[in-house]
Amino acid sequence: xxxxxxDYYVQDGVIPRTKLQYVLREIEALSxxxxxxxxxxFHAGDGNLHPLILFDNAIPGQLxxxxxxxxxxxxxxxxxxxxxxxxxxxxxxxxxxxxEMFTATDLETMVWVRxxxxxxxxxxxxxxxPTPRTCGEAAxxxxxxxxxxxxF
Amino acid sequence: xxxxxxxxxxxxxxxIDWQAIAREFAQVVGKEGVVQRKEELLVYExxxxxxxxxxxxxxxxxxxxxxxxxxxxxxxxxxxxxxARGAGTGLSGGALPIENSVLIVTARMNxxxxxxxxxxRVVVQPGVINNWVTQxxxxxxxxxxxxxxxxxxxxVGGNVAENSGGVHCLKYGVTTNHVLxxxxxxxxxxxxxVGGKVAEMPGYDxxxxxxxxxxxxxxxxxxTLKILKTSESIHVLLADxxxxxxxxxxxxxxxxxxxxxxxxxMMDNFSINAVENVVATNCYPRDAExxxxxxxxxxxxxxxxxxxxxxxxxxxxxxRSIRWPPIRRSASPSGKAVKPPSxxxxxxxxxxxxxxx
Numbered sequence: 001x002x003x004x005x006x007d008y009y010v011q012d013g014v015i016p017r018t019k020l021q022y023v024l025r026e027i028e029a030l031s032x033x034x035x036x037x038x039x040x041x042f043h044a045g046d047g048n049l050h051p052l053i054l055f056d057n058a059i060p061g062q063l064x065x066x067x068x069x070x071x072x073x074x075x076x077x078x079x080x081x082x083x084x085x086x087x088x089x090x091x092x093x094x095x096x097x098x099x100e101m102f103t104a105t106d107l108e109t110m111v112w113v114r115x116x117x118x119x120x121x122x123x124x125x126x127x128x129x130p131t132p133r134t135c136g137e138a139a140x141x142x143x144x145x146x147x148x149x150x151x152f
Numbered sequence: 153x154x155x156x157x158x159x160x161x162x163x164x165x166x167x168i169d170w171q172a173i174a175r176e177f178a179q180v181v182g183k184e185g186v187v188q189r190k191e192e193l194l195v196y197e198x199x200x201x202x203x204x205x206x207x208x209x210x211x212x213x214x215x216x217x218x219x220x221x222x223x224x225x226x227x228x229x230x231x232x233x234x235x236a237r238g239a240g241t242g243l244s245g246g247a248l249p250i251e252n253s254v255l256i257v258t259a260r261m262n263x264x265x266x267x268x269x270x271x272x273r274v275v276v277q278p279g280v281i282n283n284w285v286t287q288x289x290x291x292x293x294x295x296x297x298x299x300x301x302x303x304x305x306x307x308v309g310g311n312v313a314e315n316s317g318g319v320h321c322l323k324y325g326v327t328t329n330h331v332l333x334x335x336x337x338x339x340x341x342x343x344x345x346v347g348g349k350v351a352e353m354p355g356y357d358x359x360x361x362x363x364x365x366x367x368x369x370x371x372x373x374x375x376t377l378k379i380l381k382t383s384e385s386i387h388v389l390l391a392d393x394x395x396x397x398x399x400x401x402x403x404x405x406x407x408x409x410x411x412x413x414x415x416x417x418m419m420d421n422f423s424i425n426a427v428e429n430v431v432a433t434n435c436y437p438r439d440a441e442x443x444x445x446x447x448x449x450x451x452x453x454x455x456x457x458x459x460x461x462x463x464x465x466x467x468x469x470x471x472r473s474i475r476w477p478p479i480r481r482s483a484s485p486s487g488k489a490v491k492p493p494s495x496x497x498x499x500x501x502x503x504x505x506x507x508x509x
Contacts, residue, residue, distance in 0.1 A: 004426050004429065009203075010243060012243065012244075017400075017403060017404050017407065018404055020400035020403065020404070021396065021397040021400045021401070024396050024400070024420070037422065038422075039420065039422045039423040039426060040418070040419070040420040040422070040423060041417070041418070041419050041420075041423045042417070042418055043317075043319060043321070043322060043415070043416070043417060044399075044400070044403045044416050044417060044418035044444065045322035045403060045406075045407065045412075045413060045415070045416030045417075046317075046321065046322045046416075048317065052423075057203070063203055085244070086317060087300065087314070087315070087316050087317030087318070087321070087326065088242070088243040088244045088314065088316075089242065089243075089244040089246050089313070089314035089315070089316075089364070089366050090244055090246075090366065091201065091242060091244030091245040091246035091247075091248070091314075091366060092201065092204055092244065092245030092246070092248045093201050093204075093243075093244040093245045094244060113361070113369075114368055114369065117338060117339060117368075117369040117370060118338075118339035118368065118369065118370070120228065120231065120339065120340075121233075122227055122228060122231065122232070122233045122234060122339050123233075123234065123339040123367060123368050123369060123370060123371075124233070124234075124235045124236065124246070124366060124367035124368045125233050125250065125368075126250050127245075127246060127248075127366055127367065127368060128246075128365075128366045128368055129368075
């Protein structure tokens with residue numbers, strides 16, 4: 001991909017196999033709407049998509065737009081009954097999309113489990129579970145939500 | 153939308169005595185196990201998600217469970233957050249440091265502790281590279297199934313944290329299906345064993361809870377993995393389609409027919425041309441809207457029968473051409489077997505075989 005585009009952003013979502021055709025059409029529509037090419041290479045058998053969004057990180061603002069496109073693809077995956085992560089995990093990248101597929105009660109249950117193991121919140125904080133500090137009021141992953149994190 | 157409060161550490165206003173912490177770390181892992189020079193910390197400021205970067209305050213490189221426990225106890229006492237990192241190949245930023253944090257890197261915990269072929273299990277430290285597990289047991293005809301595309305560089309500890317998948321997880325399941333037990337260091341530094349060496353353990357499935365917890369519940373310091381017998385026979389089919397819909401339907405039809413291929417990968421036209429532009433395999437038709445790479449593995453008779461059925465299903469769905477690249481590998485009589493290739497390797501293998509053909 002490096003030969004075709006200076007940078008690429010790889011997303012990781014899961015959809016039911018039967019929705020494959022619909023989702024690929026919608027990804028193409030999102031690609032045109034946002035104005036970025038998307039290459040699709042994926043584990044078709046288990047419905048695990050890895051859309052590669054091509055962009056140029058040297059152009060200011062492109063990363064944010066590409067992340068927004070990636071976010072729209074994740075929401076599409078949830079809308080057809082899928083998931084926001086197949087195998088890459090949630091980490092710092094996708095925690096603000098957790099409320100797309102889990103209710104407040106679901107997330108609260110996860111926090112209880114986390115607190116049972118880690119009452120002081122020292123083990124990899126600010127990952128996986130959205131917090132007001134990290135995601136604010138909007139379920140959008142934006143770089144400005146990472147205080148102190150240098151953006152490239 | 154609702155966001156929740158969590159136990160995440162608030163930005164601390166108190167001054168942290170990093171020199172004192174570094175001295176205590178050095179007592180545990182030696183001076184050479186503590187990284188604190190700014191230029192050396194640079195390489196740890198991001199993982200595979202390179203668009204976010206944050207330099208950790210300190211990096212420590214333990215070798216044993218006891219050392220991890222001692223380090224975490226120090227973090228707990230000073231109330232500083234710690235983040236575990238394996239090989240740093242994760243794509244979701246799970247090992248991204250936060251401000252004023254300690255990065256506990258498992259790179260030196262790279263020992264395979266036990267190989268028990270008779271019971272099909274291997275005990276490893278978390279810094280062991282995924283592919284080393286297969287290499288250690290392939291001579292005896294076994295392999296470790298979860299195969300992320302990064303398997304030659306990613307660590308088993310990172311795989312456990314993120315519950316990593318791979319090409320062959322369609323048939324064989326993701327990391328959690330292959331972890332029997334774990335030795336853990338909890339966030340207060342205490343050590344605990346969960347799961348065990350047999351698959352059916354009573355009580356809560358704490359192993360299942362921990363796998364995929366992304367370093368938020370503690371650090372796995374010993375991992376007991378299940379290994380599988382290498383398939384007797386492996387065939388790979390390459391089918392090309394003039395529409396993505398037809399290829400997608402073929403995928404559904406194969407699974408509906410009760411056939412679970414070892415791997416089933418699709419590439420769209422754009423991706424096909426991207427590959428051809430760079431490596432010129434001449435394997436993938438540039439005008440195909442989609443190609444399917446389907447790996448069928450198992451006993452030789454089963455593979456032969458299923459190969460025919462899969463080919464028929466692809467043809468019914470309008471596959472324009474079907475090829476069986478000469479990638480057919482099977483366990484040799486000497487018992488020296490080859491692990492089924494993962495996606496990039498499957499592609500590479502196809503490239504090689506097509507060039508040879």
